[in-house]
Amino acid sequence: MVDFFQELGAGAYQAFRTIIPEPQNRIPISFDAIPSILMSYVPFLFMAFLARQENTYIIRLLLLPTVITASLGTSFRYYWTIPMMNTCNWGSCLSSFVIIGKALEYAFQKKGMLRVDEVRPGQYKGKVIANGSSNGHISPPVGGRSIAPWLTDVVQLTTSMRGVSWKFGQETFVPKETRPLDRGPFVSATIFAMVKNFFIMDTLEFVLKLFPGVGSVFGGSMFYYQLPPISRYAVSTFIHILSGHCLLAGFEAIYHVVTLVAVGIFGDSPSSWPPILDSPWLSESMHELWSKRWHQMLRRTFMVYGGYPGKWIAGDFGMVTGIFIASGLYHELSMYAMGRGLDPAPVIFFALQAPILVIERLWRKITGRRVGGWYGRLWVYFVIFVLAQPMINSWHKRGLAGGLILPPFLSPARLLMPIFLRFMNLSD
Numbered sequence: 348m349v350d351f352f353q354e355l356g357a358g359a360y361q362a363f364r365t366i367i368p369e370p371q372n373r374i375p376i377s378f379d380a381i382p383s384i385l386m387s388y389v390p391f392l393f394m395a396f397l398a399r400q401e402n403t404y405i406i407r408l409l410l411l412p413t414v415i416t417a418s419l420g421t422s423f424r425y426y427w428t429i430p431m432m433n434t435c436n437w438g439s440c441l442s443s444f445v446i447i448g449k450a451l452e453y454a455f456q457k458k459g460m461l462r463v464d465e466v467r468p469g470q471y472k473g474k475v476i477a478n479g480s481s482n483g484h485i486s487p488p489v490g491g492r493s494i495a496p497w498l499t500d501v502v503q504l505t506t507s508m509r510g511v512s513w514k515f516g517q518e519t520f521v522p523k524e525t526r527p528l529d530r531g532p533f534v535s536a537t538i539f540a541m542v543k544n545f546f547i548m549d550t551l552e553f554v555l556k557l558f559p560g561v562g563s564v565f566g567g568s569m570f571y572y573q574l575p576p577i578s579r580y581a582v583s584t585f586i587h588i589l590s591g592h593c594l595l596a597g598f599e600a601i602y603h604v605v606t607l608v609a610v611g612i613f614g615d616s617p618s619s620w621p622p623i624l625d626s627p628w629l630s631e632s633m634h635e636l637w638s639k640r641w642h643q644m645l646r647r648t649f650m651v652y653g654g655y656p657g658k659w660i661a662g663d664f665g666m667v668t669g670i671f672i673a674s675g676l677y678h679e680l681s682m683y684a685m686g687r688g689l690d691p692a693p694v695i696f697f698a699l700q701a702p703i704l705v706i707e708r709l710w711r712k713i714t715g716r717r718v719g720g721w722y723g724r725l726w727v728y729f730v731i732f733v734l735a736q737p738m739i740n741s742w743h744k745r746g747l748a749g750g751l752i753l754p755p756f757l758s759p760a761r762l763l764m765p766i767f768l769r770f771m772n773l774s775d
Contacts, residue, residue, distance in 0.1 A: 366416060366419050366420045366423065366424070367419060367420075367423040367424075368423070368424060370426075370686035373423070373424055373425065373426045373686075374424055374425050374426070375425075375426065375427075375428045376425050376426065376427055376428075380425055383421075384421050384425060387417040387418065387420065387421040388417075388418075388421075388446075390410060390413045390414045390417050391414050391417070391418065391446050391449075391450055391505070392501055392505065393410065394407060394410055394411070394414050394450050394453050394454065395449075395453060395460075395500075395501045395504045395505045396497060396500075396501050397410070397453070397459075398453040398456065398459045398460040398504065399459060399460060399468045399469070399497070399500040399501070399504065400459065400468060401459065401467055401468060403459065404457045404459075407453060407454040408454050408455075410454070411450060411451070411454040414446070414447070414450040414454075415447050415450065418443045418446045418447050418450075419443060419447070421439075421443070422439045422440045422442070422443035422684065423440065423443075423683075423684060425439075426684065426686070430564040430565065430746070430750075431564050431749075431750055431751045432750070432751055433564065433685045433686070433746060433750045434685075434747060434750030434751055434752065435750075435751070436684040436685055436686075437681055437682060437684055437685050437747065437750075439684065440680070440681040440683070440684040441677075441681045443681075444648070444652075444677050444680070444681065445508075445645070445648055448647065448648035448651045448652060449505070449647075449648075451651050452515065452647065452651055456515075460504055460513065460514075460515065461513070461514045462512055462513055462514065463512055463513065463514055463517065465514070468500075469496075494612075494613060494614070499613055499614070502609070502613050503609070503613065503615065503619075506605055506609060507619075508643075508644040508645070508647070509521065509623075509643050509644060509646065509647075510647060511618075511619050511620070511621065512616075512619050515647060516647070519643050519646055519647075520638060520639045520643060521621050521643075522621055522622045522623075522624070522625035522639075523621075523622075523625075524617075524618065524621050524622065525622065526540075526617070528617045528618055529617075530610065530617060533610065533617040534607065534610060534611055537603050537606050537607055537610075537620075538603075538607065540599070540603050541600055541603035541604060541607070544596040544597070544599045544600040544603065545596075545600045546759060547592070547593075547596040548593055548596035548597040548600055548752070548753075549752075549753055549758050549759055549760045550760045551589050551592055551593035551596065552593050552748070552752045552753065552758075552760075553758065553760035553761060553764065554589060555586065555589055555590065555593060555748045556748065556749065558586060558748075559571075560743075561586060561743045561748050561749070562748060562749050563746065563749045564746050564749040564750055565746050565749070566687065566743060566744045566745045566746035566747070566749060567743065567744060568740055568743065568744055569582070569583045569586040569587065569736075569739070569740050569743050570583050570740060571583075583736055583740070584732060584733075584736070586739075586743070587732060587735070587736050587739050588732065590739050590742075590743070590748065591731075591739070595624065597752065598623070598642065598644075599623060599624065602623050602644075606620040623642040623643075623644060624640070624641070624642055625639055625640045626640060627640040627641050629724075630723075630724065630727045631718065631719040631720060631723035631724050631727065632707055632717065632718040632719060632723045632726070632727065633700065633703050633704060633707060633718075633726070633727060633730055634704055634707055634718070636727055636731075637700065637704075645674070645677070648673075648677065649670045649671075649673040649674050649677070650670060652669075652673035652676075652677070653668075653669030653670050653671070653672050653673025653674075653676075654666045654667075654669050654670045654673070655669075656669055657669020657670065657672075664701070664705070667701050667704060668698070668701040671697045671698055671699075671700040671701050672694065672697065672698050672701075674697045675693050675694035675695070675696065675697030675698055676694060678693045678697070678738075679691075679693040679694050682742065682745060682747075685745055685746065685747075687744075687745035687746065688745070690741040690744075690745075692737040692738045692740070692741040693738045693741060693742075695737075695738075696734060696735055696737065696738040699734065703730060
């Protein structure tokens with residue numbers, strides 16, 4: 348019996364390593380590998396198509412293992428060999444876990460993925476009232492006239508992260524729109540926001556790469572221990588803030604690009620693509636930050652991975668704990684693709700958020716007041732700018748900031764900064 352379980356364990360491990368090999372056994376990305384990589388996304392797209400068709404529940408369940416295997420196998424088996432491109436390996440695995448989370452939801456919804464007020468895919472009941480603030484009342488998107496309805500459904504479903512206009516996103520908070528909702532002005536405002544965030548990301552990334560170690564493709568700590576403690580943590584805090592703003596600006600720039608494609612090409616309603624952030628720096632409690640002001644793009648992903656299992660195990664507290672543990676594992680396991688090992692710091696930081704939210708609830712019960720005001724904002728800044736530093740440092744030590752974000756020829760900062768420095772030297 349012992350030999351049986353040993354063989355079973357060895358077989359399971361071998362199967363696991365077939366899908367997710369050791370870093371040294373991965374396959375370099377080449378032109379010959381591109382068709383295989385592209386084909387690996389077909390099962391997921393077919394799953395999304397089936398999720399918008401009636402009576403496909405059993406087929407979706409049967410297809411699920413293929414989607415999971417194809418997504419994991421592609422992201423973890425193939426890799427960019429150039430050290431500068433290591434960030435692409437990280438990004439590929441981030442998207443892989445999102446795809447699997449979506450596929451799990453598509454597979455286990457018996458009726459398929461329905462829009463708000465749909466009774467069956469494509470069949471509405473009643474009318475939708477648009478008030479512009481509640482996710483459950485945003486007008487359904489309008490598909491492009493020249494594009495097949497099934498293709499429009501697949502694109503809108505797979506690109507929808509918060510579930511705007513979909514039933515699965517009715518409980519997700521959506522910030523109020525600040526852009527005009529007429530298509531032309533909306534597109535113009537989105538282009539302006541995209542360009543602005545692009546320049547912010549580019550500038551901050553350029554500055555980050557100036558820091559020794561942090562800006563290296565092989566990574567380095569943002570804690571410079573040769574400095575006195577006050578200077579050391581002042582520098583690390585500065586790098587930490589730059590890193591956070593750079594990530595958010597890049598995140599928003601990509602979102603704006605997808606928005607332009609969805610609205611401009613596939614005919615989505617502008618109301619289906621509201622802002623993703625709501626001034627997170629104004630948060631007066633961690634509950635406000637995570638539930639409203641921070642982006643909700645991965646809310647469903649973390650619910651599928653941790654929220655639902657956690658609620659089944661330990662109720663509401665288990666759900667919250669499960670969501671944050673899932674978030675930590677999502678951010679950390681994706682880093683495994685960079686071949687620099689694993690670090691518990693990200694998982695610890697996100698896992699801490701559950702007891703932090705419990706502390707805020709206890710404060711309200713004891714004092715009768717919510718966490719808020721200037722002390723609430725200081726509390727948020729302490730958690731984000733102090734407690735989160737080990738997590739950001741663990742990413743920098745593995746070369747995240749040193750990797751390629753933008754090709755040099757697309758980077759205005761790299762093109763203009765030498766000219767600026769030359770001009771300053773001439774002025775002196």
